[in-house]
Every structure is written in structure tokens, then in C-alpha cells.
Amino acid sequence: MKLPTLLSGLVAGVFALLPLVAVAQQPIVIKFSHVVAHDTPKGLAAEFFAKRAGELTKGKVKVEVYANSTLYKDKEEMEALQLGAVQMLAPSLAKFGPLGVKEFELFDLPYIFDNYTELHKVTQGPIGQSLLKKLEPKGVTGLAFWDNGFKSFSANTPIKMPADLKGKKLRIQSSKVLEEEIRALSALPQVMAFSEVYQALQTGVVDGTENPISNLYTQKMFEVQKHLALTEHGYLGYAVIANKKFWEGLPADVRGQLDAAMKESTAYANKIAKEQNDKDLEAVKKTGKTQVYALTPEERQAFKKALAPVHLKMESRIGKELLQSVYKETGFDPANP
Numbered sequence: 256m257k258l259p260t261l262l263s264g265l266v267a268g269v270f271a272l273l274p275l276v277a278v279a280q281q282p283i284v285i286k287f288s289h290v291v292a293h294d295t296p297k298g299l300a301a302e303f304f305a306k307r308a309g310e311l312t313k314g315k316v317k318v319e320v321y322a323n324s325t326l327y328k329d330k331e332e333m334e335a336l337q338l339g340a341v342q343m344l345a346p347s348l349a350k351f352g353p354l355g356v357k358e359f360e361l362f363d364l365p366y367i368f369d370n371y372t373e374l375h376k377v378t379q380g381p382i383g384q385s386l387l388k389k390l391e392p393k394g395v396t397g398l399a400f401w402d403n404g405f406k407s408f409s410a411n412t413p414i415k416m417p418a419d420l421k422g423k424k425l426r427i428q429s430s431k432v433l434e435e436e437i438r439a440l441s442a443l444p445q446v447m448a449f450s451e452v453y454q455a456l457q458t459g460v461v462d463g464t465e466n467p468i469s470n471l472y473t474q475k476m477f478e479v480q481k482h483l484a485l486t487e488h489g490y491l492g493y494a495v496i497a498n499k500k501f502w503e504g505l506p507a508d509v510r511g512q513l514d515a516a517m518k519e520s521t522a523y524a525n526k527i528a529k530e531q532n533d534k535d536l537e538a539v540k541k542t543g544k545t546q547v548y549a550l551t552p553e554e555r556q557a558f559k560k561a562l563a564p565v566h567l568k569m570e571s572r573i574g575k576e577l578l579q580s581v582y583k584e585t586g587f588d589p590a591n592p
């Protein structure tokens with residue numbers, strides 16, 4: 256072969272390889288969509304994960320976080336994940352019923368956890384692991400549980416006793432257990448996407464709602480709710496999930512690095528959740544727009560008593576055996592709330 260021909264062949268070969276080199280250097284992009292504000296336990300933990308994923312994979316993975324329903328609303332985001340339009344989400348545990356995994360609704364049962372210590376026995380233990388496994392047939396890989404906090408009721412009229420919510424239209428997440436909870440108070444449940452709640456409260460489509468304080472504060476619901484009673488009657492937290500096909504298709508070393516980033520992020524999320532909610536409660540009080548009421552022990556007991564029947568009603572939906580194993584961990588007894 257003549258030299259010029261050889262050279263031009265080499266040059267052509269190098270150019271032919273260039274796109275491959277370029278492709279090899281492109282980071283793997285993970286779109287992580289969620290519905291709350293950046294400055295919340297979930298928002299901050301998602302950012303933390305994005306940072307650590309980039310660092311631990313040395314730039315091989317780029318996590319793009321889309322907060323505040325900018326990409327998808329509640330129901331749509333679950334569908335988008337299954338279709339692979341986004342790769343990661345952290346929906347609240349109340350949003351897994353419509354996916355067909357009703358067991359997750361155990362977390363919505365009133366007063367089932369009195370504090371984070373009881374909760375972690377379930378989410379960070381074998382029960383939590385077995386719940387995440389139940390997502391696999393849906394094409395979803397369960398990665399971790401991240402905390403938010405305990406929900407309290409708000410409305411435009413004072414709330415001290417269960418009867419104060421009678422007849423009110425209350426926005427809830429898409430959970431059958433939450434529907435029963437609201438009915439147990441003789442109020443009217445209204446399922447609605449999170450992104451629509453502020454407007455619904457503002458226009459009177461609903462009278463009130465239930466939230467951990469971090470969500471109430473960061474969505475500015477204090478502007479449109481005059482009263483908040485610290486009922487802390489239920490838990491709201493998240494399962495971090497990925498599209499199964501995507502996750503299992505990752506190179507093993509990269510997946511291992513992402514698992515490590517997730518482990519760190521979970522510790523971070525569960526450390527800041529209470530701090531964030533406590534800080535936001537002070538911030539709500541400071542606005543002077545919402546009156547915050549701390550229930551007396553008797554009033555709290557009245558809510559517990561009114562809501563305890565929800566456990567029995569929902570037992571067959573969630574699974575008796577599963578519920579018994581949770582009660583064993585937490586010490587809650589619905590017959591003696």
C-alpha cells in the first residue's frame with residue numbers, strides 16, 4: 256500500500272471512531288422528577304443525591320432534578336417512570352395504591368407511628384425491604400425510604416376536636432386509607448394532585464387539607480389557611496424508585512456507585528427531615544397568617560379514638576399479616592389507641 260493511501264486510511268479510521276469516543280464520554284443522564292419545592296426534605300435530598308452521584312461516578316452519571324411538578328404532576332410522573340421518560344422519582348407512600356401496590360397504604364393509617372424511631376423500625380428494616388421488592392413486577396426498582404414528617408390538619412376555621420372537621424371538604428393524596436380517614440371524621444375527601452392544592456384552597460374548591468409542615472410552608476398554604484392544628488395524625492414519607500429496566504441496564508460499577516450515593520442520601524434525608532419541619536413550623540408562626548394550635552392530650556386522644564376504626568376497615572386491603580408485623584414493631588394497638 257502506498258503511504259498516502261495508508262495515511263488517508265488511518266485518518267478516515269480515526270474520524271470514524273470519533274463519534275464512538277464522543278458517545279463514550281457522554282454522561283448517563285438520570286431525570287429525577289418530584290412535586291415539592293427545592294427547600295423541603297425531599298427536594299434537598301434529591302439535590303444531595305445528584306451531587307454525590309456525580310462525584311462517586313466521577314461524572315459518568317448526571318442527575319437532573321426537576322422540582323415542584325415542573326416536569327410531571329403526581330399521577331403523570333408515575334406513568335412517566337414506567338414508560339422510561341424519567342428514570343427516578345420519590346413519590347409519597349400514599350401514591351403507590353393506584354400503581355396496584357396497596358400494601359404501601361399502611362403508612363397512611365392514622366397514628367400508626369408516634370415518632371421517627373418507630374417509623375424507622377419499619378422503613379429501615381426487613382418490612383421496608385420486602386415492601387420495596389413488591390414494586391418489581393410493576394417495572395419499578397425500589398431504592399430507599401426517605402422521610403418527610405407527620406401531617407397536621409389545616410382549615411379556615413379553628414380545629415381542636417374531630418367534630419370541627421365535620422362536613423369539610425378536605426384535600427387528600429390518592430390513597431383509599433386516607434379517604435377512609437377523612438370519612439371517619441364525617442368530612443368529605445377530595446383527591447387532588449399536589450400541584451393543584453394551593454389554588455383549590457384559595458378558591459374554596461376545598462376547605463382544608465393535611466400536610467407535614469414543610470409542604471404547607473413551602474407551597475405557601477399559610478396564605479390561604481387561617482388555622483393549623485398540630486394533630487400529627489399520620490405520616491408522610493417517600494419511596495425512592497427507579498425504572499427497573501434502566502437501573503438493571505446500568506454498568507455494574509456505576510450501579511454500585513449510585514447505590515452508595517443513595518445510601519448517603521438516605522442518611523442525609525432522614526437527618527434533615529425533622530429539622531426542616533421544625534424550622535418551617537417556626538416560619539409559619541412568624542408569618543402571622545395561620546394560627547397554630549397545639550392540641551391538649553385529651554384532644555389528641557379524641558382524634559386517635561375517632562380515627563382508630565380506619566385500621567380495622569382497611570385491614571383486608573393492606574393485609575392482616577403485614578399489619579400485625581408492623582404493630583409488633585411499633586407497639587400500636589388499634590383496639591386500644
Ligand code: LMR
Binds near residue numbers: 403428470
Ligand atoms: C402530597 O401530595 O401532599 C405529597 O405527596 C407531596 C409530596 O411529595 O410530599
